[in-house]
Amino acid sequence: MCEIYASTPPQDYEQVNRSIRINGAVTSIRIERRFWHILDELAAEENVSTGKFISALHAEAYSMNGEISNFASLLRVVCTTYLANKHY
Template sequence: MTNSKERIPLFRIQNSVCHQKDKFWHNQCIVGGEPMCHVFAGQEPERYASHTRRLRLNGQSTSIRLENSFWQILDQIAMTEGVTTPVFISTLHSEVLQLRGEPSNFTSLLRCACLKFMEMSPDHHAASIAAE
């Protein structure tokens, strides 16, 4: 069992040589037993396709463009909080205004909020324990 403060690497470098048409490399990143290109680059394009949603922030109509994966996480956060996604985003914006003033890049803040939510989720904790 590892120390709880010890980090388990997300991926490891495997020495290998690949000679495919128009491709050549000596090292390959391995993630969970799979080559990185299968794990990261092989994801469905729909996950990283962008989508724009219109909503109101402090009474002002605006639009926010995010990748579909982030919208799914924001929908999940809102559902967890028992509100709609626009209400959650508007509340978050209001709280940020009170704490720090107008954010310079609110969509980046939303993406980081999604990452924070994923870090805090029990599933994320269970996955890190399973990796030990």
């Protein structure tokens, strides 16, 4: 039943740190490699670097919702939202 999920290569769910500049400040974001690949794809579709995409996303989310308590979680949800909408 879960073989398709259980057979996920371990490197896909390995957490990876990347340094990103957000609002002029360098910060480190740690999320799973698979999510970084999706964010890279999203950025490419927008014709910007992943860093610029993430910085713009942060600015827009902050503008709409105020303080972001867990930005890494927001990035994961953005990725799943992107994948869910990609099928339509």
